[in-house]
Amino acid sequence: ATVRALKMHGGMKKTELKEENAHAVLEGIHNLEKHIETVQAFGLPYIVAVNRFITDTKEEIQAIEDWCGKHGHPVKAVNVWEEGGEGGTALAEELAELIEKKKNNFTYLYEENDSIEEKLSKVAKVVYGADGVTLTSKARKQLAAIEENGWVHLPVCMAKTQYSLSDDPALIGRPKGFTITIRELKPSVGAGFIVALTGSILTMPGLPKKPAALEMDLLEDGSVTGLF
Template sequence: FDITVASQIMAVLCLASDLKDLKRRLAKMVVAYNFDRQPVTVGDMGVEGALTLLLKEAVKPNLVQTIEHTPALIHGGPFANIAHGCNSVIATEAASKLADFVVTEAGFGADLGAEKFLNIKARNEGIEPAAVVIVATIRALKMHGGMKKTELVNEDIQALKDGFANLKKHVETISSFGLPYIVAINRFITDTELETNTLLELSNSAGIPAALTEVWEKGGAGGIALAEKLLDVIQKSQNTFAHLYDLSDSLEVKIQTIARRVYGADGVEFSPKAKKQLIEFESHGWGMLPVCMAKTQYSLSDDPQKLGRPSGFTITVRELKPSVGAGFIVALTGEVMTMPGLPKLPAALNMDVDEDGNAVGLF
């Protein structure tokens, strides 16, 4: 089974440019194979119209009011570890008509959401980003520096310095696309002044533009410094955006390129099943599609235990899945699951309604 947010229908919904394109993509979805191992699609079954009917309202972006009473478009939710991790094309296009700059999230790190946004979504719609904001937290960097998760509230400058290598790799990945960037240091109340200043100094010494953001604590006012510095970066930096691979490259070359240039792997090992699928998919004419890597979000490698900036590793591709309607091929790596469970303490356990009917536990 696949979790809903990683399903091909979610990807189709988020990559369709309009209702007509949605129907076209739904029709191309492969649902089975016949006895001759030829793909059977939704269009072959003649039910793309019925599916489009079910989704005709869902395809419309949601206009939402933030807690500061400003408008935001929230639409679509594919996970970035096992799906392409970007909001809908329709919402992005709508936002671009309403503002001078559109800020959109790509899930997890530069190895997942950003790579997929730039190689899949941006390519799909001809989007040329003005810049990339790489969000970093001191807690995450300390964990990548070897600190236990239960101890992250404690000050540890050495762990922060050791974990900085992970952030540098994400910066290098964005640089490889030729895009201007800035690191947003997402400050939390548990971060000490020394830790914050150390991270700013590390960034400055490495020539990495960075700015403190305190939106978590102060709301929009806490992001003004970041926004101002980002605009400065956009105006003064050269933008030479280019995709990491050509669609004419083979599926194997695309996977190898992502593994080596984005993850820092020495190479890729394909399982016997994946090797067979590479040949099969190319024969079906799917070799021209981009690749969507399904990989753990906890590590640059496909092993969630390898933190920091690992080296000397290979990526294992165990299986390929055709998401022809969405317009990409999914490569399952390591032990990644497409039906993950909830965390040990899901947020829902803290949510409730008090005696006066007020919502509690949402923040």
């Protein structure tokens, strides 16, 4: 977790995130709360790692630590952003100790023999806190083809905005009373999963007919041409 992200989920504008606001941190901490519940749903031990940034204040970090302490969540503030791996050593040691002490009760969210729609619905409800999923007519046609080809046993991979628990980037915090719209289902049979495109999310674009790499070359003196 970061102070900046929690303040954004607490309603602050991105241009204001450098300003101290412990109240906004606590307003946005419900987003973190949902992520904790998701980890708990998998039956795994966890620590809330707060990655410090140079603009964070002691009061803002303390607000997170106090909230975690009040609700029984282990928490550790770390300096990975500033110090790299060395700044996370204390966290790694504490996590290793936690793993040794806490029992791993890992469980899946859905069964392999669940229908694709059931798998999508369980992920949406448990991970995102949604009421369920809605499939577009295009997605339903693709679902029928997936069923006909016998790919129903495959797990699902949800492609969704990272800015919200919902499929709407504008819904910050911990939204409730929403559904996830599945607009397209793409089978990645070789990889072994069904990709569900939600909301207006875009996947990485493919290459054009003539990729830029075709014009690139390495000269004898070691210089590169064709980059621009």
